[in-house]
Amino acid sequence: MNITLGAQQQTLTSKTLDQLAAGQMATIRRVSGEGPLRRRMLEMGITRGTTIEMIRRSPFGDPIEYRLRGYHLSLRRSEARLIEIEL
Amino acid sequence: MPLTIALAGNPNVGKSTIFNALTGARQHTGNWPGKTVEKKEGLARIGEQDVLIVDLPGTYSLTAYSIEEIITRDFIVRDRPSAVVAVIDASNIERNLYLVAQIIELEIPLILALNMTDLAASRGIAIDVTRLSEQLGGIPVIETSGGRVEGVEALRTAIAGLAEGRHPSLHIPYSPEIERELAVLSEATAQRLPAEVAPQPRWLATKLLEDDPAVLDALSEADRRALLDAARAVRKRIEAETGEDTETLIADQRYQFIGMVTAQAVHRPSQVVVTLSDRIDQVVTHRLWGVPIFLLVMWIVFQFTANVSAPLLAWVDAFMNQTLYGWAGRLMGAVGLGGTWPEALLRDGVIAGVGGVLVFVPVLFFLFTALALLEDSGYMARAAFVMDRVMRWMGLQGKSFLPMIVGFGCTVPAVYATRTLSSPRERRLTAFLATFMSCGARLPVYVVFGAAFFGAQSGHLIFAMYVLGIVVALATGLVLKHTVYRGQPPAPFVMELPPYRMPRLQNVLRQTWEHTEGFLVKAGTVIFGVSAVLWLLMATPIRPGAGAFNDVPPHDSIFGAVSDAIAPVFAPAGFGTWQASGSLVTGFIAKEVIVGTISQIYAVEALDEPAAPDVTVPQEAGEAALGLLQALALTIQEAINIVPRTANLIPGLSAPELQFFAEATAQEDASRVQAALLGSFSESAGSPEAGRVAAVAFNVFVLLYVPCMAAVSTMRQEFGWRWMWAQVAYTLGLAWVAAVTVFQAGRLVFL
Numbered sequence: 001m002n003i004t005l006g007a008q009q010q011t012l013t014s015k016t017l018d019q020l021a022a023g024q025m026a027t028i029r030r031v032s033g034e035g036p037l038r039r040r041m042l043e044m045g046i047t048r049g050t051t052i053e054m055i056r057r058s059p060f061g062d063p064i065e066y067r068l069r070g071y072h073l074s075l076r077r078s079e080a081r082l083i084e085i086e087l
Numbered sequence: 088m089p090l091t092i093a094l095a096g097n098p099n100v101g102k103s104t105i106f107n108a109l110t111g112a113r114q115h116t117g118n119w120p121g122k123t124v125e126k127k128e129g130l131a132r133i134g135e136q137d138v139l140i141v142d143l144p145g146t147y148s149l150t151a152y153s154i155e156e157i158i159t160r161d162f163i164v165r166d167r168p169s170a171v172v173a174v175i176d177a178s179n180i181e182r183n184l185y186l187v188a189q190i191i192e193l194e195i196p197l198i199l200a201l202n203m204t205d206l207a208a209s210r211g212i213a214i215d216v217t218r219l220s221e222q223l224g225g226i227p228v229i230e231t232s233g234g235r236v237e238g239v240e241a242l243r244t245a246i247a248g249l250a251e252g253r254h255p256s257l258h259i260p261y262s263p264e265i266e267r268e269l270a271v272l273s274e275a276t277a278q279r280l281p282a283e284v285a286p287q288p289r290w291l292a293t294k295l296l297e298d299d300p301a302v303l304d305a306l307s308e309a310d311r312r313a314l315l316d317a318a319r320a321v322r323k324r325i326e327a328e329t330g331e332d333t334e335t336l337i338a339d340q341r342y343q344f345i346g347m348v349t350a351q352a353v354h355r356p357s358q359v360v361v362t363l364s365d366r367i368d369q370v371v372t373h374r375l376w377g378v379p380i381f382l383l384v385m386w387i388v389f390q391f392t393a394n395v396s397a398p399l400l401a402w403v404d405a406f407m408n409q410t411l412y413g414w415a416g417r418l419m420g421a422v423g424l425g426g427t428w429p430e431a432l433l434r435d436g437v438i439a440g441v442g443g444v445l446v447f448v449p450v451l452f453f454l455f456t457a458l459a460l461l462e463d464s465g466y467m468a469r470a471a472f473v474m475d476r477v478m479r480w481m482g483l484q485g486k487s488f489l490p491m492i493v494g495f496g497c498t499v500p501a502v503y504a505t506r507t508l509s510s511p512r513e514r515r516l517t518a519f520l521a522t523f524m525s526c527g528a529r530l531p532v533y534v535v536f537g538a539a540f541f542g543a544q545s546g547h548l549i550f551a552m553y554v555l556g557i558v559v560a561l562a563t564g565l566v567l568k569h570t571v572y573r574g575q576p577p578a579p580f581v582m583e584l585p586p587y588r589m590p591r592l593q594n595v596l597r598q599t600w601e602h603t604e605g606f607l608v609k610a611g612t613v614i615f616g617v618s619a620v621l622w623l624l625m626a627t628p629i630r631p632g633a634g635a636f637n638d639v640p641p642h643d644s645i646f647g648a649v650s651d652a653i654a655p656v657f658a659p660a661g662f663g664t665w666q667a668s669g670s671l672v673t674g675f676i677a678k679e680v681i682v683g684t685i686s687q688i689y690a691v692e693a694l695d696e697p698a699a700p701d702v703t704v705p706q707e708a709g710e711a712a713l714g715l716l717q718a719l720a721l722t723i724q725e726a727i728n729i730v731p732r733t734a735n736l737i738p739g740l741s742a743p744e745l746q747f748f749a750e751a752t753a754q755e756d757a758s759r760v761q762a763a764l765l766g767s768f769s770e771s772a773g774s775p776e777a778g779r780v781a782a783v784a785f786n787v788f789v790l791l792y793v794p795c796m797a798a799v800s801t802m803r804q805e806f807g808w809r810w811m812w813a814q815v816a817y818t819l820g821l822a823w824v825a826a827v828t829v830f831q832a833g834r835l836v837f838l
Contacts, residue, residue, distance in 0.1 A: 031335065036152045037579040042338035043148040044581055045182045050342075059377035060476035063485075065368075065584060070212070070355070071179040072368075072584040074472050079581060 015087065018064065018080035020054035026085035027051055033082035045069045046083060090138045091166070092131075092246055095159060095190060096174035097183050098145035099465070099585035101202045103127075103594055105174055105231055106142045108239040116601045119158050134247045141168065147182070149189040151301040153509065163193050164287075164302075170196035170249040172242065174231070177207035177214055178586070180353055184345045187223070188259050192290045196249045197226045200242055204232040206586065211356035219352035224257025258289070261340050264328055268321045269293065275317050279310045296322060296333045364465075364586040371469050381473045383733070384466065385492045390729045391453040393496035393527060398721035399449035402714050407442030410711045414704060428637040431626060432619075440618035443676060444611040447499055447797060451606055454493060454500035455599040458507065461489075463590035467507055468582060475580060481561055482568030484508070484580060487517040491560070494524030498798035499610070502805055503602065510578035515806055516567065519814060522794045523560040525553045528678040532789050535682050539761035540768075540782045548783065552790050559791060559821070606801070613800035618676060624649065641669065660788065660826035661772040661781025661834075671788065677795045685760065720747050772830070780833035784826040792822035 020026055028050045031041050045068060046052070055065040055072065063076045075083075096102045106114075110129025119126045127142035143162060144155035151157050163171060171190055175183035190197055199219070207214065220228040227245040231238035261269065272292035280288070294302040295318035303311045322333045329336065371380055412434050419430035461467045471485030478487045486508045494501035501521040508514040525533075533552050537545025624646040626637045633643035641647050642665065650669030657663045666685070674681040724747045731742035768785070769778030793799060793815050803811040 035576075037576070037581070039150060039152065039334060039338075040147075040579050040581045042335060043150070043185060044583075045185065045342060047335075047339045047342045056372060057374070058372065058472050058476060059374050060473075062476045063472060063580060063582075065372065065472065067359075069179070069181040070210075071182060072586075074468070074475075074580070074582045074584055076475070076580045079579065 014084050016081050017052065017054075017066070017075070017083040017085050018077045020052075020085070022054055022056050024087075025051060025053045026087050028083060029086050030084040031082060032084065033079075037079065038082070041075075041079070041083070044073060052085070089136065090133075090170075090246075091141060091168040092138055093141045093143050093162060093168040093171045094174060095143045095163075095171050095186065096145060096200075097147055097176065097186060099583065100145070100174050100176040100183065102142065102145060102174045104591060105172075105200060105202065105239070105242070106140060107593065107597065109140055109242070116605070124154050124158055131243070131246075133243050138246060146186065148186060149193075150297070151299055154511070155509075157301070163190070163195060167195070170198060170246065172198045172200050172246070174200045174202050177201050177204045177232075178210055178212060180207075180212075180214065181342070181345050181349060184348065185341060188341045188344060191223070191257055192259060192287070192293055194287045194290065198242070198245050198249060199223065199226055199228040200231045200238075201228055202231050204230050210360045210362060213354040215352045215354075219348065222348040222351050259341060259344050262336065264325055265296065265333070265336060265340070268296065268325060272296065272314075272318060272321060276314060279306070279314060293337065296325075297337055298322065298334060362586065367587050368469070368584070371466070372472055377473045381470055384461075384470065385489065386733065386736075387729060388454075388457045388461070388489065389492050389496060390732065391457050391726075392450055392493055392500055394732075395722055395725040395729070396449040396453045396496075398718040398725065400446050402718035403445050403449065404442065405714065406711050407438060407445060410707055411442075412438055413707065417704065428626065431637045432622070435626075436619045436622040439622070440615040443618050443797070444607065444614050447497070447606065448603060450497050451500055451503070451603050452599060454496075454504065455602045456595060458489075458504060459595040459598040460590050462507065463588065463594060465585045465587045468584050471582060472584060479577065481520075481564030482572060482577075483517055483520070483564060484510075484513055484578070487513065487520075490517050490521045491524060494521035494526060496527055498522050498524075498526050498794045499606070499801050502798060502801045503606070505805070512572070512575075513578055515810055516564065516572075518802065518805065519817075520560040520564055522798060522814070522818065523556045523563070523791065525556045525790060526678070526794070528795065529790060531679045531682045532674075533786055535685065535760070536764070536782050536786050539764045540779045548786060552786055555787065556790055559825075605804075610797060610800040610804055613803070614676075614797050617796045617800075621646070621673065621676060646672070656823070657788075657826070658771075659831065660784045660823070661777060661830040662768060662785045664767055664771045666767055667771070667785060671792070674789065675793060675796055677797065678789060681789060685764065717748065774838070776838055777834055780830055780837060783833065784830040787829050788822045788826040790822075791818060791825055793818050 014029070015026070017026070017028075028046055028048055030048065031038055031046055033041075050068055052066050052068040055067055057064050058074075061077075063074045064080055066073050066075060066080075094102055094106055106127065106129065109131040113131075114127060114129030117126050117128075124144050129140050129142075130137045131140050132138075141162065143159045146153070146156045146159050149156055149160045149163075151160070162168070171193075173187050173190055175187065187197075187199065201214065201216065201219075204214065216228045216230060220226060227248070229238060229241045229245050231242055260266075269289060269292045272295055273288035276291045276295070277288040280291075291302055294300075295314065298318075300311075300315055300318075303314060306314070325331075325333050325336065370376055373380075415434045415438055416425065416430065419425055419427070419433065424430050461470070467486065467489075470489065473485065474488045475485030478484055487505075489507070490501045490504040493504045498521065501524070502518045505514045505518045505521070508517060529552070530549070533549045534545065537548040541548050625641065625644050626639070627645045628634045628636065628639040628643055629645050629648040630643075633639055642651075646669065647665060650665040650672060653668040653672070654663045654665045657668055662668075670681045670684040673684040724745045728744045731744045734740050734742045764782075765775070765778065768781045769775045772778045772781035799811055799815060802814055
């Protein structure tokens, strides 16, 4: 029981990629989620230790454009929320 | 057996430019067996021999989640090409090398074509080719930037040198715990598989660790289960040991390997260089300008497919259905077959059928050109980025918007336009919904009925039909999202925004031609067949004595009998007459045909064929040629007119439009047809007022029922028979329910 609580607390306090403001940089810590989506994110180079910069939101606020490994990538907010980062 | 070389690479790396440079005109486009993914093959002259080059679909990886990835992987694993040429974008080398790392694991001779080095240089990225080759186990690395001659020649030499077939003497190094388990799993795999089935046990073991069991499909059930169980146990062990799942570990470590390679071979500037592409994006995806720019681009694409293509379409139509039609009559008359059924077969069956296919060529030419420009320039990804949020609301995604817009012009190119979507589910749904947009062929029906039943207020009917189509598409999308597709997660939208590039004219024209040719061959045959069958039905009398073959009043032909049989179905909608149902049947050929059929059936006397004995064939040929020149001039005029027409969208502005030729004032006497329509609908519905409601119901039916055989056979070509029939059934059912609802509710409200 305690362990579950602890894990929940950790996810609550850690920052996720969708919280970055335009121009802000962060380092990727972990990619959660599962299945094809997570694999695709890993393959696109969203792996631990990678530096990622938030470029801009789409005019309707979602999806969001990022720069990593020298290229530009668009992620929906729901997808970015699965990526834990540290500033 | 000739050498086979596979071209692999990420999307947007200029792979097709290299393919074209290697093969020139000697190429062939088809489909991968059983798939809708395009397969391109070509012959390249290398040294003294012809080498078969197979262009694999652009992929980011070799897992088994998308059709493109499975095709690429299966081709390399099962067909064992002599070598793989991996085309990579030098300006984005890390992510491109991820695919390369996976190809290295397949242990196959490999050449790296380092493309877009000029773009990399402009960003201050320098790549040491020798070092890169060393780091990747000594594989040849060739700079091929921009398809320049020297690069392509060097690539040819490298391919020739690989004829003896060496694969890189390199393993992607993994961490000790993964290496240990890989050894265990490769051993187990090798034991169960003969070497010729599984030439790369280490690769298979890696895939098992990545939880990608599709690689075991060829095995017996027992062997498969044993290996899967072993793999599961191993994955658990690794997870317990490291606290990470193996999938993440493997992806991480591949990228670590890539990091080591690039640390040695790639020099990057310490500051990110702001490129022209970045500056364009600051405007194009801007918070305020993004949406207007997107709408403007869509408007221009629509103008091209609907208006710029119109003069050529009209010319093709006139040439086939008047000039050629007339010539066929003269020819048959000259050989003594005038007025016989072979003449009718040639004219009304063959020429009308071929004409029905060819009229789509101008539309598709402009659409495919526009699509190729949008894709190759990189704007398509931005359009999807801007519109994704809105389209997701109805269960679609950003790229679905364009096919919808194109659907207002014509459904056939709209279905093709869905090719830019990668998820099959979203593709089908987009095509499905795009058919509800009022295409150009439905408009004449609205116009005729509007004029007959609503006179000066005919615009209301037309506008209502356009709105209704959009509403039905929205509602269908929403309903499907919350029923059939409920609980299914949306397809990942992880999408690259590639740098903007100047499209290459050669690539654009080649794509346009290939796609148009595909339509002519595949959809064209079906359209042609259906036209011929329909002609046959109209020419054959239903009973002896009703008339001779090819000389029978419409009502007494098989066609008339079929229409009679269908008619009662439409009684609840207020238009249960054989004339109405007959015109709906012919409307399946193309919806504008409904108008033609209506005037034929309802007009009291048959129209005499215009006799023009004093015009000779050379004169007609001259006129047709002149007509073509005029159509080309009008095409240019319409292209230029996009500018004033776009400016006129701003309220208060009225920029003049170019007009090269005086408008032909075609004043057909439509009053007789209108009167006949009024009479027929009033009679079937019970009263003149009810007839008006029935006319609206009829238009609703025309809007919603099966688009037309061209669109339907395009659906079949793209999605297969099952989806085609699903669409036919749904649209017919929906159209009937909607028409009946409109008629019954309309009667209650207005009468």
